[in-house]
Amino acid sequence: MKKQALEKQRSYGGVRASQREEGRRLKLLDAGLGAFGTVGYARSSIKGICGLAGLTERYFYESFGSKEELLLAVYGGVVEDLLARARERLSQPFVSPSDLLTGVLGIYFRAMREDPRKARLLYFEVLGVSPAVDRAYQDATRLLGGIVTEAVLAAFPVLDRRFFSESIVPVGLTGAVTLMAINWILEGFRTPLEDILSQVAFLAGLVESFAGKSSPPHEARP
Amino acid sequence: MKKQALEKQRSYGGVRASQREEGRRLKLLDAGLGAFGTVGYARSSIKGICGLAGLTERYFYESFGSKEELLLAVYGGVVEDLLARARERLSQPFVSPSDLLTGVLGIYFRAMREDPRKARLLYFEVLGVSPAVDRAYQDATRLLGGIVTEAVLAAFPVLDRRFFSESIVPVGLTGAVTLMAINWILEGFRTPLEDILSQVAFLAGLVESFAGKSSPPHEARP
DNA sequence: GTATTTTGACATTTTCTCTTGTCAAAATCA
DNA sequence: TGATTTTGACAAGAGAAAATGTCAAAATAC
Structure with a gap:
């Protein structure tokens, strides 16, 4: 069970949760550029983008809805x-x-x-x-x-x-x-x-x- | 069983088979313009296009592969x-x-x-x-x-x-x-x-x- | 009128992707 | 060390659409 929803900004590995999240977001943005700018938007899948970013789908939906x-x-x-x-x-x-x-x-x-x-x-x-x-x-x-x-x-x-x-x-x-x-x-x-x-x-x-x-x-x- | 594959251009209803096929093709072209030009290509489905054309999917693949x-x-x-x-x-x-x-x-x-x-x-x-x-x-x-x-x-x-x-x-x-x-x-x-x-x-x-x-x-x- | 062709409605199979969920390993903290 | 958090691998259900198939009704020929 989660400790406290309010205990949010605790550092982990020297980095705050929000900073790690932002880092993943940036990775996804770059992977998105890589996918959209080469394969094309229509033929890019979320799974493929996550693969480029080195992340799993869960982290996609952490930062983007679609x-x-x-x-x-x-x-x-x-x-x-x-x-x-x-x-x-x-x-x-x-x-x-x-x-x-x-x-x-x-x-x-x-x-x-x-x-x-x-x-x-x-x-x-x-x-x-x-x-x-x-x-x-x-x-x-x-x-x-x-x-x-x-x-x-x-x-x-x-x-x-x-x-x-x-x-x-x-x-x-x-x-x-x-x-x-x-x-x-x-x-x-x-x-x-x-x-x-x-x-x-x-x-x-x-x-x-x-x-x-x-x-x-x-x-x-x- | 089919009579003769070579007996192709026989008239039916006063119209030859190739003419009817061409008519369907034209209907599909117009339906395609209607779908792509309003809903957009990405959000158009073959089924929907056939619906616009008043035809069924079978006739789509008769004239177009995709x-x-x-x-x-x-x-x-x-x-x-x-x-x-x-x-x-x-x-x-x-x-x-x-x-x-x-x-x-x-x-x-x-x-x-x-x-x-x-x-x-x-x-x-x-x-x-x-x-x-x-x-x-x-x-x-x-x-x-x-x-x-x-x-x-x-x-x-x-x-x-x-x-x-x-x-x-x-x-x-x-x-x-x-x-x-x-x-x-x-x-x-x-x-x-x-x-x-x-x-x-x-x-x-x-x-x-x-x-x-x-x-x-x-x-x-x- | 009867046989044949054409057609429409719809089922089926397959494939693909999204989206959520599970679980255990790895990393970190205390 | 032991507990907790984070993370990665992957399963699984939902949903949509593609592509093919079935079957009977309608239209037409003879």
Whole structure:
């Protein structure tokens, strides 16, 4: 029989129960990334994930209620990490518009190449799983688009923020970057990163020309 | 006992066996679109699809070996239809670049709105199902990108075909169109179609300015 | 009208995964 | 050392869906 439910945080092996639990949770998150990012979400089983984590099923349900819950946690972590790194670069000084844009997007493309599991997860495994996951994807895309928008605004201070944010151009740019990433993943990252970034710089040139244009078509408010 | 395996094409009820089979196949394709495009691929069962088609499981396996095979057939049909319609518009006369581009892409966006099941299938349900389906998606994206490229080349004959095709701009444009479509689906098609198309026309303006630029960065050959 | 083909309803078998539970070995504490 | 906690291996029931099979009713041919 259990001693006391309230006697919870006693140390065992020098580690508190909550810390051990957190450690197992982290193992499961990593195993989830490994499974989802290689075998794919649909073909990953909880048992298999636990095997990757070196844990048994019991510990899965200790931290997550379902495979979908794990997916949301893994996905959220990957997105957060990406955004944090991009935002950090965004706050650094830069010498030219193209320097900033290739810097920020370089963070992004580099992260894909360094961990293709994340790339697969971001673009192939999250859509169509469930409405909740679709929503998470939508939010993440909005945030990524926000970063692109911020980078462009920082690179070209002459742009009117309100004017630019409501144009179709940020969506277009985000879509362009996304499809470039998808193509890069599918071709196995054969194109050198520098080529990708010089293409980004080229797109930036187009945006620059946009800066001097007349009013863009309005976008309906949601 | 069967009479003769060779006596195959005898008419029954005024319809040949192969025609009835084809009819069932078509029913299943439509039911598959209905299921995959609403409930989603993962949560669709073969039994449920057969129920939608008004047929029993036996007839499913008469035409398809698995749910995945049905998905590939449905997806292929939707893509073919879209491409055929876009190509047809592409072959029609046009009065201005923007006329052609909004015409071709209007076909595309209109098809999405008219049948949101197709929209969901195209962008949410096919990724991450299996390597074979991923490949089909990749091919379809390439074909869509080809249409966009052709439309731009037809709209701006001044562009050098080889020069333009190998630039990042077609990929960027395709990505832009794709993300516009995804956003439109997710917001429930609230933005009027005319607004979408005027944004397309605006992007066309950017491409026009690209036409007078210097050489774009090279793209690595696969 | 009778025989044959086609079809629908449903049963069955199999397989897979989730989810919970049991139990003993290992680790740790006191 | 002896008691307790933690952990790993694995069993087992529940549930769902795939894939095949059975059988009789309905439709059609002759």
